[in-house]
Amino acid sequence: xxxxxxxxxxxxxxxxxxxxxxxxxxxxxxxxxxxxxxxxxxxxxxxxxxxxxxxxxxxxxxxxxxxxxxxxxxxxxxxxxxxxxxxxxxxxxxxxxxxxxxxxxxxxxxxxxxxxxxxxxxxxxxxxxxxxxxxxxxxxxxxxxxxxxxxxxxxxxxxxxxxxxxxxxxxxxxxxxxxxxxxxxxxxxxxxxxxxxxxxxxxxxxxxxxxxxxxxxxxxxxxxxxxxxxxxxxxxxxxxxxxxxxxxxxxxxxxxxxxxxxxxxxxxxxxxxxxxxxxxxxxxxxxxxxxxxxxxxxxxxxxxxxxxxxxxxxxxxxxxxxxxxxxxxxxxxxxxxxxxx
Amino acid sequence: xxxxxxxxxxxxxxxxxxxxxxxxxxxxxxxxxxxxxxxxxxxxxxxxxxxxxxxxxxxxxxxxxxxxxxxxxxxxxxxxxxxxxxxxxxxxxxxxxxxxxxxxxxxxxxxxxxxxxxxxxxxxxxxxxxxxxxxxxxxxxxxxxxxxxxxxxxxxxxxxxxxxxxxxxxxxxxxxxxxxxxxxxxxxxxxxxxxxxxxxxxxxxxxxxxxxxxxxxxxxxxxxxxxxxxxxxxxxxxxxxxxxxxxxxxxxxxxxxxxxxxxxxxxxxxxxxxxxxxxxxxxxxxxxxxxxxxxxxxxxxxxxxxxxxxxxxxxxxxxxxxxxxxxxxxxxxxxxxxxxx
DNA sequence: GTGAAAGCGCTAACAT
DNA sequence: ATGTTAGCGCTTTCAC
Numbered sequence: 001x002x003x004x005x006x007x008x009x010x011x012x013x014x015x016x017x018x019x020x021x022x023x024x025x026x027x028x029x030x031x032x033x034x035x036x037x038x039x040x041x042x043x044x045x046x047x048x049x050x051x052x053x054x055x056x057x058x059x060x061x062x063x064x065x066x067x068x069x070x071x072x073x074x075x076x077x078x079x080x081x082x083x084x085x086x087x088x089x090x091x092x093x094x095x096x097x098x099x100x101x102x103x104x105x106x107x108x109x110x111x112x113x114x115x116x117x118x119x120x121x122x123x124x125x126x127x128x129x130x131x132x133x134x135x136x137x138x139x140x141x142x143x144x145x146x147x148x149x150x151x152x153x154x155x156x157x158x159x160x161x162x163x164x165x166x167x168x169x170x171x172x173x174x175x176x177x178x179x180x181x182x183x184x185x186x187x188x189x190x191x192x193x194x195x196x197x198x199x200x201x202x203x204x205x206x207x208x209x210x211x212x213x214x215x216x217x218x219x220x221x222x223x224x225x226x227x228x229x230x231x232x233x234x235x236x237x238x239x240x241x242x243x244x245x246x247x248x249x250x251x252x253x254x255x256x257x258x259x260x261x262x263x264x265x266x267x268x269x270x271x272x273x274x275x276x277x278x279x280x281x282x283x284x285x286x287x288x289x290x291x292x293x294x295x296x297x298x299x300x301x302x303x304x305x306x307x308x309x310x311x312x313x314x315x316x317x318x319x320x321x322x323x324x325x326x327x328x329x330x331x332x333x334x335x336x337x338x339x340x341x
Numbered sequence: 342x343x344x345x346x347x348x349x350x351x352x353x354x355x356x357x358x359x360x361x362x363x364x365x366x367x368x369x370x371x372x373x374x375x376x377x378x379x380x381x382x383x384x385x386x387x388x389x390x391x392x393x394x395x396x397x398x399x400x401x402x403x404x405x406x407x408x409x410x411x412x413x414x415x416x417x418x419x420x421x422x423x424x425x426x427x428x429x430x431x432x433x434x435x436x437x438x439x440x441x442x443x444x445x446x447x448x449x450x451x452x453x454x455x456x457x458x459x460x461x462x463x464x465x466x467x468x469x470x471x472x473x474x475x476x477x478x479x480x481x482x483x484x485x486x487x488x489x490x491x492x493x494x495x496x497x498x499x500x501x502x503x504x505x506x507x508x509x510x511x512x513x514x515x516x517x518x519x520x521x522x523x524x525x526x527x528x529x530x531x532x533x534x535x536x537x538x539x540x541x542x543x544x545x546x547x548x549x550x551x552x553x554x555x556x557x558x559x560x561x562x563x564x565x566x567x568x569x570x571x572x573x574x575x576x577x578x579x580x581x582x583x584x585x586x587x588x589x590x591x592x593x594x595x596x597x598x599x600x601x602x603x604x605x606x607x608x609x610x611x612x613x614x615x616x617x618x619x620x621x622x623x624x625x626x627x628x629x630x631x632x633x634x635x636x637x638x639x640x641x642x643x644x645x646x647x648x649x650x651x652x653x654x655x656x657x658x659x660x661x662x663x664x665x666x667x668x669x670x671x672x673x674x675x676x677x678x679x680x681x682x
Numbered sequence: 683g684t685g686a687a688a689g690c691g692c693t694a695a696c697a698t
Numbered sequence: 699a700t701g702t703t704a705g706c707g708c709t710t711t712c713a714c
Contacts, residue, residue, distance in 0.1 A: 003400075003482070005690095005691060005692085006691065006692065006693095007691075007692090015700075015701085016700065016701045016702075017691085017692075017693090017701095018692090018693070018694080018700080018701070018702080018703095019699080019700050019701070021691095021692065021693060021694090022693090022699095022700090029699060029700080030699065030700080031699060031700090034699080034700085048455070048456060049691085049692080050397075050400070050458070050690090050691050050692070051456060051457055051458055052393060052396045052397045052400065052402060052458055052690085052691080052692095053397055053690075053691035053692045053693090053706090054691085054692065054693085055393045055396075055397075055706095056391075056393045056394055056396075056397045056690085056691080056692080056706050056707070056708090057691090057692060057693065057694095057705085057706050058706085059391070059393065059706070059707090061393060071418050071421055071422050071425065072415065072418045072419050072421075072422050073418075074413065077412050077413045077414075077418050078413050080412055081412050081413050081439070084412065084437070084438070084439065088438070088453070093436055093453070093457055094436065094437060094438075095434055095435065095436065096425070096435060096437050097425070097429070097435075098422070098425065112429070112434070114389070115389060115392060116392060116434055117391070117392055117393055141344070224623075250620070250624075253623075253624035254623070254624065256624070256626075257623075257624060257626070260626070279591070279621070280620070280621050280624050282565075282594075282595075282598075283591075283594035283595065283597070283598060283621050283624065283625050284624050284625070284626065285597075285598070285601070285625065285626035346706095346707055346708085347707065347708065347709095348707075348708090356684075356685085357684065357685045357686075358685090358707085358708075358709090359684080359685065359686080359687095359708095359709075359710075360683080360684055360685070362707095362708065362709060362710090363683095363684090363709090370683060370684080371683065371684080372683060372684090375683080375684085390707085390708080391706090391707050391708070393706085393707080393708095394690090394706075394707035394708045394709090395707085395708065395709085396690095397690050397691070397692090397706085397707080397708080398689085398690050398707090398708060398709065398710095399690085399709095400690070400691090
């Protein structure tokens with residue numbers, strides 16, 4: 001019952017295994033006759049090439065590893081979806097791992113993937129990662145490495161990011177034009193380029209409109225737990241924010257809940273803008289304005305670039321950086337911009 | 342630069358590969374001396390056993406395949422999280438695939454996983470799957486198979502489900518006790534046992550309270566797109582629902598939006614209850630009452646059971662069915678039950 | 683206590 | 699046009 005092998009076919013047809021091997025792949029040197037006979041027999045007996053044997057020979061297992069901070073997360077699962085589609089269409093398997101935002105687990109995940117002898121690894125790094133030896137290990141093992149979204153600036157390799165700066169700039173500019181002046185920035189830890197880039201966009205938008213940057217309006221607040229503490233505090237102190245630009249939709253959604261529960265009207269008193277444009281933007285009340293990150297596309301682009309590297313098809317020699325465009329999707333949690341015609 | 346092998350160590354230490362192999366695993370017949378020397382050398386030169394070679398010998402690749410209908414989906418990603426944790430802790434890799442609710446893709450995913458020679462497969466079947474040959478293929482290939490949540494009744498194998506019946510019964514009973522009488526059931530297609538079981542729970546709860554079952558209150562409505570069509574229609578016709586028991590949180594969240602937009606108050610006029618208790622229950626307004634499915638636990642239980650099968654550790658001979666308890670989590674989209682003390 | 687040889691399933695170089 | 703041989707890295711008889 002254990003799967004039929006080339007040798008079995010060879011024996012049955014009185015051929016040598018190598019002939020069968022060639023016949024299966026229509027090698028030109030093999031007669032049509034033999035090819036047909038072999039392939040027919042194979043079909044009939046449901047022959048399946050043993051991947052493991054192939055992999056041993058080539059010491060490659062047409063598998064790509066992915067490490068994300070979390071799986072239960074709209075943006076990352078969207079990216080995974082894109083990676084999956086691209087990988088599948090190119091015949092690659094996917095080994096998915098998650099660090100749970102924990103450095104130690106990330107290191108372990110890398111080890112596991114290297115152990116499994118993947119041909120390439122896609123990573124969005126954990127929030128708590130400050131050392132990069134495990135990333136360097138990947139490169140030292142001659143395994144292709146690509147960062148997406150949460151890139152690691154300490155390692156020189158391919159990257160795919162969204163234009164966080166422009167996304168933030170556009171959103172904040174919109175908030176300003178709709179009349180907001182005390183715009184709060186709820187970001188993440190300083191080790192995250194995505195957060196820093198958005199903050200630059202935020203600050204530059206304020207500068208463009210000659211609005212002073214107020215440190216009291218800038219906080220680290222990237223989780224629901226933090227939101228519950230940070231936002232009520234900000235709403236009790238001076239300057240009272242009239243808008244929140246949030247690092248993700250979860251924080252933004254909570255922000256709406258908290259503001260409403262404290263008696264503020266959204267968006268009349270307080271505008272709220274998220275980042276990702278995930279499903280929840282449709283079910284908050286009011287519906288949440290957010291910056292779409294096009295996670296699916298990011299996944300596809302990242303996987304494609306990595307596969308090109310693996311297969312030596314990427315023309316550019318040096319490190320490649322691809323940028324995915326963001327898009328401000330205006331819903332109801334932000335005031336409308338008055339247009340005077 | 343290509344990874345160092347046992348043979349390399351053997352050559353370097355003037356031993357035979359077999360001795361090195363044994364020494365690495367502290368085989369009793371090998372002298373302490375040799376063991377130490379070998380292990381030291383291995384450590385120093387960062388020797389890593391080649392999994393692929395191991396796998397070829399045993400024709401097993403300590404990999405588990407998973408097929409879910411969708412990855413971008415709170416419940417399934419939660420289950421995946423549980424599967425991942427359990428698999429990782431047992432040293433198994435995970436090959437994750439998604440059918441996108443499409444039968445053809447599901448068939449292809451199964452093929453891919455069998456090709457990859459996984460030791461076992463966990464499946465939650467797609468909505469459009471009505472033929473089961475591909476599932477039978479898995480069994481015929483001597484690969485362990487387990488269904489979770491969206492089980493296939495046509496195949497006799499291990500299953501892990503939630504107690505959909507009880508979950509529905511409890512929720513509907515709560516709705517009744519809070520004063521609702523025209524409770525709508527928004528379910529899925531009849532080929533889905535999870536939907537049928539919940540409907541049984543729904544009907545039995547109504548019967549217990551001698552409320553007539555009204556076919557006009559029972560609809561197939563399991564996606565956001567359907568919700569946009571079905572729910573407004575129901576709210577325009579007799580009997581006017583005073584509660585919606587929904588197959589998932591997405592439909593329930595939209596239900597709240599639609600009801601409000603049509604001028605109804607939630608929960609005063611209309612109660613809404615979801616299923617899963619996903620993250621969005623916290624950000625709808627009012628917050629959504631829902632039946633928690635404990636997806637993470639389901640994932641862990643499913644993976645554990647499958648691994649036990651793979652390793653021959655499961656004692657029970659026949660097919661095993663495990664049931665995960667559900668839990669009604671009451672928030673604000675349902676009226677309170679009046680208690681007269 | 684250690685080594686030699688065979689084999690997992692496949693392919694490719696080298697015959698014939 | 700087909701067969702023979704060797705080898706990917708490892709383990710496991712079977713010898714010594």
